[in-house]
Amino acid sequence: MRVDAGKTPLTKSRWRWVIAFISLLLLGVLPTRTPIALANSQDDLTPEDAPGWLNLERGDRGATVESLQALLAGLGYGSAIDGLYGEDTAALIATFQADQGLPNGGAVTAQTWGVLWTAPWQDLTIMGPPMVDTSPIIDPNQPPAPSPLWLVSMPAVPLLGGILTYWKRRLLQATDSTRPSLQSGTTSPMTTNLVRYFPLIGLTVVSLTAFGSYVTLRSQLSPPVLAALGQVADTQSSQLDDWFDQQRQAVLEAATASEILPQIEILLTNRNTQDVEYLKAYTIFSAYLETLEGFGETQPEISLLTIGGIVVFSTDPQREGQYQPIQNTTTYFEAQQSNVVPTIYISPISQALQITFATPVLDETDQRLGVLAIDLDLGNLDQRIREFPPLQDLPAIAPIASRTSYTVGRASLVKNEIIRDHSTLDSDAAQDAGVSSRGIDNAMGGISGNGLYLNYDKVPVLGVYRWASRHNLALLVEVDQAEVFESARKVARNILAIGFTLTALISWVLSRRPPAAPVSGLPSSTGDAPDVPPGLPDQQ
Amino acid sequence: MWFLLRLYLPICAAILVGAIISYGLGLPWVQKRSKRPLHQVLPAYLGRFLFLVGVPLSIVNFLHRADLSGGVFIAPVVAWGVMALALVCSRFWIRPNQRVWPRPAQGTFSLATMLGNTGYIGFPVVLLLPKLGPDYFGWALFYDVMGTILGAYVVGVILAAQFGHRPDGAPEKPWYSSLKELLKNPTILAFVAGLALRPVPFPELLDQGLNGFAWSIVMLSLVLMGIRLQQLSSWGNLQRAMAAVSIRMMLIPLVVGMVLTAIGVVGPPRLVMVLQAGMPSAFATLVLAETYELDRELAVTCVGLSSAMLLLTLPFWLWGFCTW
Numbered sequence: 054m055r056v057d058a059g060k061t062p063l064t065k066s067r068w069r070w071v072i073a074f075i076s077l078l079l080l081g082v083l084p085t086r087t088p089i090a091l092a093n094s095q096d097d098l099t100p101e102d103a104p105g106w107l108n109l110e111r112g113d114r115g116a117t118v119e120s121l122q123a124l125l126a127g128l129g130y131g132s133a134i135d136g137l138y139g140e141d142t143a144a145l146i147a148t149f150q151a152d153q154g155l156p157n158g159g160a161v162t163a164q165t166w167g168v169l170w171t172a173p174w175q176d177l178t179i180m181g182p183p184m185v186d187t188s189p190i191i192d193p194n195q196p197p198a199p200s201p202l203w204l205v206s207m208p209a210v211p212l213l214g215g216i217l218t219y220w221k222r223r224l225l226q227a228t229d230s231t232r233p234s235l236q237s238g239t240t241s242p243m244t245t246n247l248v249r250y251f252p253l254i255g256l257t258v259v260s261l262t263a264f265g266s267y268v269t270l271r272s273q274l275s276p277p278v279l280a281a282l283g284q285v286a287d288t289q290s291s292q293l294d295d296w297f298d299q300q301r302q303a304v305l306e307a308a309t310a311s312e313i314l315p316q317i318e319i320l321l322t323n324r325n326t327q328d329v330e331y332l333k334a335y336t337i338f339s340a341y342l343e344t345l346e347g348f349g350e351t352q353p354e355i356s357l358l359t360i361g362g363i364v365v366f367s368t369d370p371q372r373e374g375q376y377q378p379i380q381n382t383t384t385y386f387e388a389q390q391s392n393v394v395p396t397i398y399i400s401p402i403s404q405a406l407q408i409t410f411a412t413p414v415l416d417e418t419d420q421r422l423g424v425l426a427i428d429l430d431l432g433n434l435d436q437r438i439r440e441f442p443p444l445q446d447l448p449a450i451a452p453i454a455s456r457t458s459y460t461v462g463r464a465s466l467v468k469n470e471i472i473r474d475h476s477t478l479d480s481d482a483a484q485d486a487g488v489s490s491r492g493i494d495n496a497m498g499g500i501s502g503n504g505l506y507l508n509y510d511k512v513p514v515l516g517v518y519r520w521a522s523r524h525n526l527a528l529l530v531e532v533d534q535a536e537v538f539e540s541a542r543k544v545a546r547n548i549l550a551i552g553f554t555l556t557a558l559i560s561w562v563l564s565r566r567p568p569a570a571p572v573s574g575l576p577s578s579t580g581d582a583p584d585v586p587p588g589l590p591d592q593q
Numbered sequence: 594m595w596f597l598l599r600l601y602l603p604i605c606a607a608i609l610v611g612a613i614i615s616y617g618l619g620l621p622w623v624q625k626r627s628k629r630p631l632h633q634v635l636p637a638y639l640g641r642f643l644f645l646v647g648v649p650l651s652i653v654n655f656l657h658r659a660d661l662s663g664g665v666f667i668a669p670v671v672a673w674g675v676m677a678l679a680l681v682c683s684r685f686w687i688r689p690n691q692r693v694w695p696r697p698a699q700g701t702f703s704l705a706t707m708l709g710n711t712g713y714i715g716f717p718v719v720l721l722l723p724k725l726g727p728d729y730f731g732w733a734l735f736y737d738v739m740g741t742i743l744g745a746y747v748v749g750v751i752l753a754a755q756f757g758h759r760p761d762g763a764p765e766k767p768w769y770s771s772l773k774e775l776l777k778n779p780t781i782l783a784f785v786a787g788l789a790l791r792p793v794p795f796p797e798l799l800d801q802g803l804n805g806f807a808w809s810i811v812m813l814s815l816v817l818m819g820i821r822l823q824q825l826s827s828w829g830n831l832q833r834a835m836a837a838v839s840i841r842m843m844l845i846p847l848v849v850g851m852v853l854t855a856i857g858v859v860g861p862p863r864l865v866m867v868l869q870a871g872m873p874s875a876f877a878t879l880v881l882a883e884t885y886e887l888d889r890e891l892a893v894t895c896v897g898l899s900s901a902m903l904l905l906t907l908p909f910w911l912w913g914f915c916t917w
Contacts, residue, residue, distance in 0.1 A: 252685045491917075
């Protein structure tokens with residue numbers, strides 16, 4: 054029985070076409086738009102989109118109003134935080150809106166909230182914006198990870214598409230079973246090709262979508278992180294200044310204590326180390342060093358040298374009696390020098406970078422008695438620098454565990470090394486070759502900046518590098534790219550998983566249909582070869 | 594983009610030198626003056642030298658200084674995945690029009706999609722790229738030796754035998770005969786030797802000499818590429834070649850890059866894998882096509898077209914998968 058042979062296949066193929074098209078559309082549009090839309094949502098949030106609690110008017114009261122007032126206060130608009138949206142608050146809002154060029158005199162809309170939250174407020178310590186953890190639009194620095202809703206709904210897309218396709222096909226098959234399968238001359242070649250090449254097309258579309266989303270998200274993720282790293286670098290730079298100032302001050306203090314001068318004089322002049330007076334002076338000097346407070350928690354090695362460079366006292370007793378050259382390696386300064394650039398060298402004892410501050414010990418007549426040489430506790434400096442400033446001000450890098458900051462000094466003309474505790478040195482085999490990365494090399498060349506590069510361990514990082522010329526050190530603050538781009542990676546992974554499943558499913562569904570032979574008379578759009586009449590027996 | 598210049602300059606220069614040499618040797622007055630056809634003899638000797646001596650020694654050298662830590666063994670897995678994907682994709686492309694595809698053309702199409710030139714051009718790209726360098730040679734090497742070479746000798750031969758004709762009168766060879774060839778392959782022997790020699794410290798003079806030699810081999814293999822590319826004559830079957838090359842150099846690297854990203858392989862290893870997956874069609878395709886009487890013309894077009902295409906695709910992969 055031939056029933057309307059011209060019409061039915063057309064409808065069927067149109068169905069297939071529509072389903073395939075919708076699936077592709079979902080595949081292509083939904084995944085890319087959603088996360089990016091979330092990341093940007095604060096820009097295109099309209100009042101209609103806003104949750105109810107966001108819209109405030111005169112007479113409202115509660116925690117949201119308090120937050121509003123706190124935000125306003127932080128920006129310098131008023132100071133009262135009473136949770137009541139009265140005339141005062143309305144007036145403040147109107148002023149704020151006028152200042153920011155916003156419409157709506159006196160009422161708070163999503164737009165106002167957006168400007169409030171992104172405005173550069175500084176001294177806001179009272180309270181943050183409401184529901185910080187649940188709202189995706191609050192933190193301007195952190196493009197949020199895809200919402201759980203999105204993650205749940207995405208797998209539903211292929212399932213739905215698959216079920217729909219399968220169901221439709223079953224229905225069509227049931228009604229078709231009595232009809233001979235005939236290809237219509239009116240089926241467009243494009244539709245046919247779309248169906249026939251669906252696996253390849255699907256694969257391409259899915260991969261491209263995942264790639265596009267990944268690259269776009271990635272490019273959005275790095276600027277806020279770099280900005281936050283820059284802030285950390287600023288803080289650490291001043292830490293560096295403070296630490297060196299403190300050490301320098303402590304060295305000068307230790308050398309200018311007049312009450313200990315007689316003992317120092319004995320130590321420097323009395324060559325008989327078994328002499329009672331000498332031993333007494335030794336003990337007193339040793340006890341004096343214990344009482345020094347200027348060095349804080351750092352534990353430097355302190356040595357007392359004669360003018361000739363012979364160590365007469367040292368907190369490291371092995372050095373006593375040895376000759377310690379002061380010329381090349383030591384950073385020698387006197388009390389009146391205000392700016393001292395430390396000299397960095399490789400310690401022959403620990404094979405690690407070392408800075409030795411030295412200052413003369415003067416007697417009452419300002420004659421130089423000897424020299425106090427102090428090996429700074431660079432392990433402590435490293436510890437200080439590696440400690441990050443409070444992270445609540447740095448939301449962009451707070452959740453990133455791989456954050457690190459460290460200082461690098463020049464060990465020789467061709468070799469740079471990381472400042473670190475001597476005791477941790479042995480574990481690092483790469484020490485002999487020194488460390489190198491674009492950040493380190495740039496900073497050592499006197500260039501400060503930021504960027505994406507491989508760190509000294511060949512791990513891709515986002516980093517900020519600074520050259521601290523006052524201290525002859527490079528300061529680097531870095532986070533692993535992998536961790537920063539994790540949310541982009543997850544989005545790409547989800548798109549791939551969903552897309553590949555969908556492609557496989559649709560391809561399977563489509564392949565269950567008898568392949569539509571190229572229509573005679575219509576050129577094959579792939580242009581592969583001269584047309585062969587469909588009736589020819591398959592050469593396979 | 595300065596690093597692209599640093600990459601393209603040596604590669605293009607070496608290939609150009611090869612092309613010029615080949616062109617010069619092909620000139621009638623050069624041919625008249627020599628007894629033998631130099632433009633055929635020279636590349637043959639050069640190829641044999643590289644195959645038997647040059648490439649094995651440079652593999653030993655680079656393997657000696659490569660970093661084999663950090664999951665380098667993923668590389669062969671990726672390589673096999675790439676070949677499987679390429680095979681599947683090529684079937685998907687052929688299947689809708691199967692009746693208009695001659696069987697030899699099908700075979701060549703699949704081979705050209707499947708086998709990438711991961712050795713002669715893949716190694717130089719990884720070594721010369723300032724963002725990768727010899728540190729990551731291990732990844733490229735594992736991909737090539739345990740992936741492409743094995744693939745060419747096993748899957749490639751089986752595939753070619755299926756789609757092609759055995760030369761008339763030739764005795765039927767069992768399928769494992771190609772495995773014997775595999776065991777005699779100098780590249781694989783050098784790979785094994787290089788792995789064995791890794792713990793042995795070379796004397797400095799040998800080390801430096803070998804390194805210099807290895808780098809000149811890298812450049813010499815590019816020169817050979819240039820000679821062979823210049824001698825590719827036919828540009829027929831362009832549309833089929835386009836399809837094969839598009840799948841090989843655009844779709845597959847994209848899928849590989851995204852799948853690796855999805856499973857958490859990032860950084861330089863991912864870039865090496867993407868680049869190796871996106872290398873132009875291998876000359877092995879041509880060899881197999883000639884041996885098994887497949888569509889030689891299509892193979893030639895694929896190799897030529899894909900080699901030219903590499904210059905366009907490389908910046909794209911670097912943009913997408915290199916963030917340092």
